[in-house]
Amino acid sequence: MKKAFWMLMLLASAMTCMVLSACDGKGTKADIVDEACSDTECAHEWKAKVDTLPKLNIRDEHLMQGARSINAIVIHCSASAEETSMPVDSVRKDHKGRGFRDIGYHFYITRDGQIHNGRWVAEQGAHVFGHNKHTIGICYEGGLRKASKIKGAPKLEVPKSMKHSKYAIYKEEIDGKPVMVTVIKGVPYLPADTRTFAQKKAMKELVQRLMMIYPKAKIRGHRDYSPDANGDGRITQDEWIKACPSFDAKGLLDDK
Numbered sequence: 001m002k003k004a005f006w007m008l009m010l011l012a013s014a015m016t017c018m019v020l021s022a023c024d025g026k027g028t029k030a031d032i033v034d035e036a037c038s039d040t041e042c043a044h045e046w047k048a049k050v051d052t053l054p055k056l057n058i059r060d061e062h063l064m065q066g067a068r069s070i071n072a073i074v075i076h077c078s079a080s081a082e083e084t085s086m087p088v089d090s091v092r093k094d095h096k097g098r099g100f101r102d103i104g105y106h107f108y109i110t111r112d113g114q115i116h117n118g119r120w121v122a123e124q125g126a127h128v129f130g131h132n133k134h135t136i137g138i139c140y141e142g143g144l145r146k147a148s149k150i151k152g153a154p155k156l157e158v159p160k161s162m163k164h165s166k167y168a169i170y171k172e173e174i175d176g177k178p179v180m181v182t183v184i185k186g187v188p189y190l191p192a193d194t195r196t197f198a199q200k201k202a203m204k205e206l207v208q209r210l211m212m213i214y215p216k217a218k219i220r221g222h223r224d225y226s227p228d229a230n231g232d233g234r235i236t237q238d239e240w241i242k243a244c245p246s247f248d249a250k251g252l253l254d255d256k
């Protein structure tokens with residue numbers, strides 16, 4: 001099925017290429033991809049450039065399918081406890097259980113720094129409501145830390161009704177700001193950047209690589225897509241619907 005899809009994409013992009021006459025081999029990689037040029041000549045040139053990029057454990061052809069126009073790379077977390085494993089198969093199963101055709105993200109990064117393929121980049125994802133058409137979704141395993149392990153966090157009193165919940169979420173005011181508290185087996189967790197060194201490294205490399213293909217794309221966190229309730233043009237913490245991905249994704253490439 002995927003092969004057939006890829007062949008169709010190739011055919012479609014070769015036709016676009018003929019119309020736009022963009023296959024003079026002089027365009028930058030971004031131009032080539034923007035023109036969706038995938039005929040043999042352009043694909044070779046593009047592939048040669050991709051080969052000079054840092055090697056990642058993802059399928060090259062995954063990136064070759066750059067036919068969709070992308071305006072943002074959206075970072076997510078799996079909203080699972082940092083000490084608990086949430087393998088890619090569980091996420092896929094969960095998403096399918098919610099009626100998705102497949103896992104909603106394009107990439108999933110586990111705590112060991114492995115980058116797992118989700119949907120093909122050319123396919124629209126299902127990860128940020130209302131903004132899936134022109135975005136790529138990357139999710140990392142984790143994003144929640146036990147409140148008792150967070151310095152300065154107040155002692156949280158889990159509502160009685162949630163004390164025995166396997167997984168529940170409620171809002172709590174901490175230092176005058178609303179914070180999402182996730183209750184897992186009766187224990188309160190708070191949003192936290194739980195990325196391991198390997199996860200940070202893998203995420204940065206993956207985003208850098210995608211940015212070479214989609215240089216105009218912005219880097220955003222899921223929470224940055226919350227509605228701007230007071231209309232001041234900024235999405236602030238009091239407006240977040242979710243805390244995902246539990247860190248400021250805009251500064252991701254500045255991460256050391």
Ligand SMILES: [Zn+2]
Pocket residue numbers: 075076077127222244245
């Ligand atoms: Zn998210």
